[in-house]
Structures are given as C-alpha cells and as structure tokens.
Amino acid sequence: MKFGIVTFPGSNCDYDAYHAVVDALGEEAAYLWHKSHDLEGADVVILPGGFSYGDYLRAGAIARFSPIMREVVAHAERGAPVLAICNGFQIACEAGLLPGALLRNQELKFSCQVVRLRVENTPSLFTGGYQAGQILRIPIAHGEGRFAADDATLDALDDAGRVAFRYVDASGDTTAAANPNGSARNIAGITSERGNVLGMMPHPERAVDPLLGSVDGLALFQSALARVGA
Amino acid sequence: MSRYRVAIHIVPRRGLLDPQGKAVAGALHSLGFSGVRDVHVGRHVVIETEAESADAADRRAREMCERLLANPVTEDFEIAGVSEG
Numbered sequence: 001m002k003f004g005i006v007t008f009p010g011s012n013c014d015y016d017a018y019h020a021v022v023d024a025l026g027e028e029a030a031y032l033w034h035k036s037h038d039l040e041g042a043d044v045v046i047l048p049g050g051f052s053y054g055d056y057l058r059a060g061a062i063a064r065f066s067p068i069m070r071e072v073v074a075h076a077e078r079g080a081p082v083l084a085i086c087n088g089f090q091i092a093c094e095a096g097l098l099p100g101a102l103l104r105n106q107e108l109k110f111s112c113q114v115v116r117l118r119v120e121n122t123p124s125l126f127t128g129g130y131q132a133g134q135i136l137r138i139p140i141a142h143g144e145g146r147f148a149a150d151d152a153t154l155d156a157l158d159d160a161g162r163v164a165f166r167y168v169d170a171s172g173d174t175t176a177a178a179n180p181n182g183s184a185r186n187i188a189g190i191t192s193e194r195g196n197v198l199g200m201m202p203h204p205e206r207a208v209d210p211l212l213g214s215v216d217g218l219a220l221f222q223s224a225l226a227r228v229g230a
Numbered sequence: 231m232s233r234y235r236v237a238i239h240i241v242p243r244r245g246l247l248d249p250q251g252k253a254v255a256g257a258l259h260s261l262g263f264s265g266v267r268d269v270h271v272g273r274h275v276v277i278e279t280e281a282e283s284a285d286a287a288d289r290r291a292r293e294m295c296e297r298l299l300a301n302p303v304t305e306d307f308e309i310a311g312v313s314e315g
Contacts, residue, residue: 057273058301065298094301101303106249148246148304182247 001225003029004042006072006088008063013049013086013205020205021046025221034066043228044081045072047088049141049203059102059144060090069095081125081224082197086142089189089199098190098199099157100149102142106182110143114213115180117165117188117202118172124195125227127164129219135172136165136216138202140180145201147183147190154184164198165189231280234287237310240300241272274310275299284312 003021007014014031021029030040034052039045052063063069069091076082076097084092090102105111114137119130130136149157157163165188169178174186181201189200204217242248248270255269277294281287288309300307 057299061298061301093303099303101301103246103304104250106247108249108253146247150303182249 001027001043001228002041003027003044003046004032004039005029005046005048006032006034006068007048008034008050008052008066008091010052010054011048011050011087013203016203017046017048017085017205020208020217020221024208024218025225027225032068034063034068036068037071039068039071039075042075044083044224045075047072047082047084047091048205049086049088052087052091055144058090058094059087060092060094063087063091064095073097076192076197079194079196081228083126083220083224084197084199085203085205086140086145086201089201090144092197092199097197098192099153100147100190102144102201103146103148104144105142105146105180110141111145111180112139112141113180114139115188115202116168116170116172116178118168118174120163120166121161121191123161124164124191124198126191126198126220126223128227129223133172135168135170136207137214138204138207138217139214140202142181142201145181145183147187147201149184154187157187157190158185160193162191162193162195163187163189164191165200165202231282232314234279234281234284235313235315236277236279236287236291237312238275238277238291238295238299238307239272239310240275240295240305240307241270243304243306244270246304272305284314288312
C-alpha cells in the first residue's frame, strides 16, 4: 500500500509520518509537494503536522488553497482515505473535509505532552484495529487545538458516531482536567460522514516505537492497511 | 477603475469562548479599568485594491472575507470603511 505525505511550506511532521509508514509499518510512502497536482498513486493521503504558511491568518487557512488540495479533496470525495494530523486537521477543517474549527488553546499556551485518548468509534477506516473504549497514550503538540463547532454540529457528530477519540483521564473519564486545550466535549479527533477522513490533533505517527514512549499509534496505520489492503 | 483602501474588522463570534479576550480583560481590570465588561481580540485587515466604485470594493472585500479572511465557523467580520486612494 502506498501513502502520500503532503509537504506544505512549514510542514514539520512529514518525516515523522514517513518514518511511521515506512519503518514501523513497512509500507511504501512518497512525499507530495504542495504545488504538485499529482497524488502519485497514493492509496492513503496524510496531511501532516507543522505550521503551514507560518499559521498566517489562521492555522490551515492558506494551505487549503495549495494546488494539491484540489486533488486531496477529490481523493476524499471518492471515499479514499485521508489522515489529517494536527496542522493537517486544521487544514482539513478549513478545506471543508471535516466540520468545525480548531481555535487557540483555552489556556493560551502551546501544549506539548502525552495525553490519554479513549477510542470512541471503531468501525472507521483508521480505528478498526482498536477496541471500543480502549485508552491510548499519544503525544500532542499544538497551540491551536481547541475543537469548536455549534451545538447542532456537535450533536450530529455524536449521533452519527463520528467522534473518533476523546481526551480522558487515567480512568477513561472525559474530565475538564484531562482536556488539554478546552475542546468541545473533549473531542480529540473526528471522522468525515463516510468515515474515510480522520482528523485528529494528537500525533499517532509519534507513537509507533517503544523508543518514543508509546506504540499506541501504530494500530491506526495498521487499521488503514487492513482495510485498504497491502 | 480607481484605487480604494478597505478596512476590515474580524472578531471571534460572540458566544464562543475567547480566552485571549478574557486574558486581556483580566489585565485591564488589574490596571484599574473596572468598568470593562468584555474584550474581544480580533484582526484588522487593510486591503488596497482596484475597483470600479466604492460599492464594488466593498462587495469584493466581503467576498474575500467569506472565502479566506474570516472563518465562517468561528468568526464574524465587518467592513469598517472604504476610502479612495
């Protein structure tokens, strides 16, 4: 299976995503420059973390107009997988691939720590390898990760089982203290209506090796592999 | 075609948590500005553009806000002024 990892000016987690896919998962990957119009046959597109366009205007606001985004949106509309991590999640929301927006963290601080996530939705393309309710340890590193949407949108996400991950404490409860950025309903990741686009602020690609302190992110990539095929 | 300067205010939507505004309000209170009820911190954008008329410049600026400058999910915008030159 081939992963296409988009590099925007200011992306800085593209190499981490490459390492996760090639070294940890053992699959093929290619970097896709943002000015290209070619996904190079990628089965799965990754929008990686970073600070595309210096976060000017709003995080992700300018990257969504990069030439390759037209192909990424078409890829998603065909029902093909897109994994949008951190800045990638912000870009996916700006591009309308996912609802809502990511705002400045409630405490106004860049937050870099390992958090606990509860797996909420297991049928999705990227979460099939997890058990419902399973608690993962995955790092976050962001200043604008507070997921916001109006109540009707949040209800629709909940009702359709489109919340993939929530921030929880060690007992698996969605407390305010376990919420690192003030996200609505402790939401850490959501999927598109068809389940093929996953946006999440935490970094699964940084949790694929015991040396990094957690391997809980690996199953996310394995889920896509199992679903899309080798 | 004439040249116009369009001033645009973009602010967080009312009702949404605005921690930056809250922090500034707290600082103003500590300076003794006790009458301050609420603060909203946004962006001020000035566009210099060619347009056929002031109305046309205003319309184009609104379109720019809707498509790029403001996030329709979380922000409101207003055209603060259009001036020639």
